[in-house]
Amino acid sequence: MSAPDENFDTVVVGGGVMGATVAVRLANAGQKVALLERGGLCMQASGVNAGTLSIQIKRAALIPYAMKGWELWRNPHEWLGADAGFNQVGGLTLAFTEDEAEMLTERMEARRQNGAPVEMIGLNRAREIEPGLSDKPLLASWCPMDGYANSYQLGDVFRAKLREVGVAVHEQTPVDRIVRPGSGPSRGNGYTAWSGDRHFTGKRLVLAGGVWLQELLWRDFGLHLPINCRVNQVSVTERMPPIVNTVLGIATSLLTLKQSRNGTILIGGGWQGKGDPERGGYEILPENLVGNLRLATYVVPALREARIVRTWLGVEGNTADVMPLVGDVPGAPDAYIIGCVRGGYTIGPYMGKLLAQYILGQEPEMPLFDPARAVMAETDTTAQATHDTLSA
Amino acid sequence: MSAEGQNFDVAVLGAGPAGAEAAIAAREAGLTVTLIDEQSRAGGQIWRAPFFQPEQEEIRKSPDLADGERMRERLANSGAKTLFGHRLWFAAPSLSLSTVAADGPHWMSARAFVIAAGTTERIVPMPGVTLPGVVGLAATTILLKAHGVIPGGRVLVAGVGPLVYSVAAGICQAGGSVAAVVDLSRPSEWLAHLPALAGRPDLLWRGLKWAFALKTAGVPMRFGHTVTAIEGDTRVKSARIARVDASWQPLEQIEQIDVSCVSIGHGLTPATETARLIGVPHSFQAALGGFVPELHADRATALPGVYIAGDCAGISGAAAAQLSGRLAGIRAAFDLGALDAVEFERRAGPVRAALKRADRFGQAISSLMTVRPGLAQAMPRETVVCRCEDVTRAEIDRAVLAGACDVNQLKSTTRCGMGPCQGRICSEAAGDLVAIASSRTRTCAGQWTARAPLRPLTVSELVGAYEYDDIPKITPLPG
Numbered sequence: 001m002s003a004p005d006e007n008f009d010t011v012v013v014g015g016g017v018m019g020a021t022v023a024v025r026l027a028n029a030g031q032k033v034a035l036l037e038r039g040g041l042c043m044q045a046s047g048v049n050a051g052t053l054s055i056q057i058k059r060a061a062l063i064p065y066a067m068k069g070w071e072l073w074r075n076p077h078e079w080l081g082a083d084a085g086f087n088q089v090g091g092l093t094l095a096f097t098e099d100e101a102e103m104l105t106e107r108m109e110a111r112r113q114n115g116a117p118v119e120m121i122g123l124n125r126a127r128e129i130e131p132g133l134s135d136k137p138l139l140a141s142w143c144p145m146d147g148y149a150n151s152y153q154l155g156d157v158f159r160a161k162l163r164e165v166g167v168a169v170h171e172q173t174p175v176d177r178i179v180r181p182g183s184g185p186s187r188g189n190g191y192t193a194w195s196g197d198r199h200f201t202g203k204r205l206v207l208a209g210g211v212w213l214q215e216l217l218w219r220d221f222g223l224h225l226p227i228n229c230r231v232n233q234v235s236v237t238e239r240m241p242p243i244v245n246t247v248l249g250i251a252t253s254l255l256t257l258k259q260s261r262n263g264t265i266l267i268g269g270g271w272q273g274k275g276d277p278e279r280g281g282y283e284i285l286p287e288n289l290v291g292n293l294r295l296a297t298y299v300v301p302a303l304r305e306a307r308i309v310r311t312w313l314g315v316e317g318n319t320a321d322v323m324p325l326v327g328d329v330p331g332a333p334d335a336y337i338i339g340c341v342r343g344g345y346t347i348g349p350y351m352g353k354l355l356a357q358y359i360l361g362q363e364p365e366m367p368l369f370d371p372a373r374a375v376m377a378e379t380d381t382t383a384q385a386t387h388d389t390l391s392a
Numbered sequence: 393m394s395a396e397g398q399n400f401d402v403a404v405l406g407a408g409p410a411g412a413e414a415a416i417a418a419r420e421a422g423l424t425v426t427l428i429d430e431q432s433r434a435g436g437q438i439w440r441a442p443f444f445q446p447e448q449e450e451i452r453k454s455p456d457l458a459d460g461e462r463m464r465e466r467l468a469n470s471g472a473k474t475l476f477g478h479r480l481w482f483a484a485p486s487l488s489l490s491t492v493a494a495d496g497p498h499w500m501s502a503r504a505f506v507i508a509a510g511t512t513e514r515i516v517p518m519p520g521v522t523l524p525g526v527v528g529l530a531a532t533t534i535l536l537k538a539h540g541v542i543p544g545g546r547v548l549v550a551g552v553g554p555l556v557y558s559v560a561a562g563i564c565q566a567g568g569s570v571a572a573v574v575d576l577s578r579p580s581e582w583l584a585h586l587p588a589l590a591g592r593p594d595l596l597w598r599g600l601k602w603a604f605a606l607k608t609a610g611v612p613m614r615f616g617h618t619v620t621a622i623e624g625d626t627r628v629k630s631a632r633i634a635r636v637d638a639s640w641q642p643l644e645q646i647e648q649i650d651v652s653c654v655s656i657g658h659g660l661t662p663a664t665e666t667a668r669l670i671g672v673p674h675s676f677q678a679a680l681g682g683f684v685p686e687l688h689a690d691r692a693t694a695l696p697g698v699y700i701a702g703d704c705a706g707i708s709g710a711a712a713a714q715l716s717g718r719l720a721g722i723r724a725a726f727d728l729g730a731l732d733a734v735e736f737e738r739r740a741g742p743v744r745a746a747l748k749r750a751d752r753f754g755q756a757i758s759s760l761m762t763v764r765p766g767l768a769q770a771m772p773r774e775t776v777v778c779r780c781e782d783v784t785r786a787e788i789d790r791a792v793l794a795g796a797c798d799v800n801q802l803k804s805t806t807r808c809g810m811g812p813c814q815g816r817i818c819s820e821a822a823g824d825l826v827a828i829a830s831s832r833t834r835t836c837a838g839q840w841t842a843r844a845p846l847r848p849l850t851v852s853e854l855v856g857a858y859e860y861d862d863i864p865k866i867t868p869l870p871g
């Protein structure tokens with residue numbers, strides 16, 4: 001026996017920062033929205049990331065979006081309700097070798113041209129800004145907008161906001177298939193998402209499944225859209241007296257480091273662990289923890305005295321061109337994708353805003369990122385067939 | 393830099409009764425063995441080697457010390473490579489292990505891994521539990537037997553199980569002063585376990601000697617009582633005690649006792665972090681002390697090459713720990729092909745039988761110590777549950793009300809368990825409170841996801857000396 005069907009204007013699959021912002025915005029515009037999440041809200045990438053909200057480390061093409069995302073983090077009231085620990089402390093990116101200095105100068109110039117307020121500075125100025133810095137960097141870039149927020153708090157804050165705006169939030173609700181009701185000529189509009197024997201029907205569907213988008217698109221739409229799964233390691237120290245003021249990074253982007261208000265120091269930088277979409281991150285690579293910490297102590301020698309209390313993994317997805325997917329599900333009317341945004345914690349809230357504008361029939365403030373470009377030509381006929389059987 | 397190091401047939405974590413015996417058994421089968429322990433000598437908790445020359449006749453002649461010396465000698469003669477002062481901080485399912493010692497990080501790999509990590513002391517918090525002068529019951533045994541130190545002034549010894557009496561008698565014998573003994577169990581509950589205890593007349597006899605020592609010293613006894621609050625401004629001044637009902641819910645407040653120290657403990661919880669990190673499934677069994685690994689025959693697990701021995705698989709005491717370690721060592725040797733089926737049965741058979749008997753005794757004691765729900769239910773709202781992050785019961789209740797339904801969600805909401813003790817001290821209390829507040833089972837409240845490092849690690853220990861070029865460079869993603 002299945003539960004009675006409930007009808008929504010939009011069903012959102014995936015309760016990370018992308019899905020949650022879209023849901024809040026659509027509900028604010030008067031839609032009846034369901035948000036279905038396999039685990040807890042923001043317990044995947046959006047709740048375990050390093051929390052860096054820095055402008056200068058974003059790809060040049062995404063700088064305008066990152067600036068808008070940053071604005072949203074600074075003014076969380078309309079989309080998030082409460083503050084999730086936003087702290088603008090400024091950030092430095094460091095180069096240690098001539099090659100790195102060249103790369104840093106080049107990249108920062110491109111980002112500056114796209115609006116990032118970055119400035120190239122020497123070691124002395126960098127050490128005035130960040131007295132804990134070692135004497136090793138040759139060159140630094142400085143961006144006063146950079147900062148961070150506490151990612152582990154995001155789920156709680158969103159849960160309250162989603163309740164407030166009337167989104168039907170279903171956690172612990174894995175969507176195991178999505179079908180279009182009816183069959184053949186009688187096929188109706190909209191989509192039904194099934195989770196066990198529960199189902200949720202919406203006129204529209206938003207896929208915000210993070211790194212699991214590849215699986216969702218293949219299983220339910222027969223679309224082959226390759227997503228590269230990255231398994232990032234992040235570590236945190238016990239509470240320490242203040243030793244770092246700013247958000248620190250390096251030219252090769254293999255380090256992010258900052259000290260939260262509570263004194264703990266977060267260390268990341270995209271060092272990889274073992275994992276895949278099926279199992280998530282399942283095993284850290286100890287030698288990568290050592291490598292990450294060596295870089296961190298190379299930058300801030302006082303870190304040597306800190307104790308690491310936890311290292312964890314999070315999975316995020318990248319497309320082949322490492323650019324976002326925000327737009328239509330190719331070939332499926334009223335179905336949308338949002339995800340694969342590098343630096344998506346920073347930029348996610350804005351991408352959510354753009355997609356909501358698009359869904360609501362408004363002109364998005366900035367261009368979307370059409371997923372069609374990333375779909376591989378060879379659609380598999382067997383997957384398409386399964387899809388049709390299921391919808392029968 | 394790579395994470396490759398020496399390779400062994402068998403690696404054993406923990407040099408307590410279980411791990412030491414596993415190492416010896418695997419060596420007897422001709423395998424190469426390494427034994428890892430963060431302590432400086434073998435012995436584990438019960439057979440902890442003293443750092444001093446005991447003066448008192450009673451301590452010098454204590455059977456634990458003698459058993460420990462015997463085991464240390466057998467281990468030394470076994471040819472196992474011991475790595476003392478090594479903290480294991482990561483174990484991968486491929487059985488590559490990462491430790492740190494005074495000289496920096498070490499890497500090793502093994503074909504079989506026996507986890508014998510022992511237990512963690514459990515204290516159900518009450519107001520004042522974080523005051524200086526409050527010490528764990530099991531921790532007090534370390535002070536007494538390893539350091540010859542007695543808690544200062546008038547000590548209230550409280551909690552549940554035989555450690556209450558061992559500690560109280562130990563303090564008296566060492567010349568200290570015990571203000572009172574407060575035991576959650578009633579004499580009738582002790583008597584109900586007599587048939588099981590009768591299987592170990594030596595231990596029963598030891599228990600009677602403790603009781604006699606306390607009687608001689610004129611120590612007041614409160615059975616079926618608990619400590620409801622510990623009071624003082626900057627350190628312990630007094631404790632309140634109350635009678636409890638059958639679920640250990642305190643009844644009326646009956647007594648305030650002036651004391652300068654409180655030694656308190658509510659049994660032991662299996663130290664499962666290593667087994668969970670490596671991926672062995674666990675399930676909740678209150679009578680065994682909490683979440684325990686799911687064991688297959690002869691201490692094997694769902695993970696190929698991983699075996700679990702001793703109290704970290706469920707509280708069963710030292711005798712059972714030693715036997716289960718032996719069984720795990722023999723089984724690992726068989727699985728690695730070092731013993732044929734006949735020889736394996738010849739060695740394992742008697743150990744299985746003896747382990748069954750020892751488990752019966754150990755689990756009888758353990759069931760006496762099973763924490764009953766009344767203690768957590770009655771915990772006042774202002775009680776600090778997570779002492780690293782200062783999280784009170786009221787905050788935990790609030791988080792559950794706001795939607796947290798397991799301990800991992802609780803953690804991100806309140807930071808409960810995020811501090812330097814890595815959640816070891818508060819995990820059980822936090823899990824019980826989440827279960828109570830959400831009206832769900834303890835199984836649903838779950839366990840904190842095990843994370844590396846298994847022990848807090850100082851960054852300098854891990855990074856060692858290095859140059860910039862020693863750091864592997866990875867091609868950066870496009871800018």
Ligand SMILES: Cc1cc2nc3c(=O)[nH]c(=O)nc-3n(C[C@H](O)[C@H](O)[C@H](O)COP(=O)(O)OP(=O)(O)OC[C@H]3O[C@@H](n4cnc5c(N)ncnc54)[C@H](O)[C@@H]3O)c2cc1C
Pocket residue numbers: 013014015016017018019036037038039040041042043044045046047048049050051052053173174175176208209210211212216232233234256268313314315316338339340341342343344345346347348
């Ligand atoms: C370790 C790490 C560190 C990072 N650091 C930073 C940083 O410092 N700064 C920054 O800006 N960005 C950072 N990022 C990137 C950022 O976290 C992500 O881009 C962003 O959180 C992605 O959000 P999302 O909503 O697309 O994905 P997710 O947060 O992964 O959410 C997707 C959700 O969909 C759910 N889901 C999937 N399939 C189903 C299904 N079938 N049914 C129901 N639910 C489903 C999942 O359970 C998940 O909760 C980091 C990422 C990681 C992993």
Ligand SMILES: Cc1cc2nc3c(=O)[nH]c(=O)nc-3n(C[C@H](O)[C@H](O)[C@H](O)COP(=O)(O)OP(=O)(O)OC[C@H]3O[C@@H](n4cnc5c(N)ncnc54)[C@H](O)[C@@H]3O)c2cc1C
Pocket residue numbers: 405406407408409410411428429430431435436437438439478479480481508509510511512513530531533534558660663666701702703704708709710713846847
């Ligand atoms: C503090 C304390 C005191 C106790 N005192 C008594 C007592 O006096 N009498 C009694 O009958 N029972 C006592 N017990 C119960 C006792 O633990 C068991 O009966 C018995 O010692 C169990 O043996 P075991 O080999 O399973 O574990 P243990 O003896 O606990 O041995 C486990 C060993 O593993 C090591 N270890 C664990 N994790 C790591 C790691 N990550 N890296 C390196 N090393 C690690 C520990 O250092 C320890 O030496 C005590 C328990 C505790 C916690």
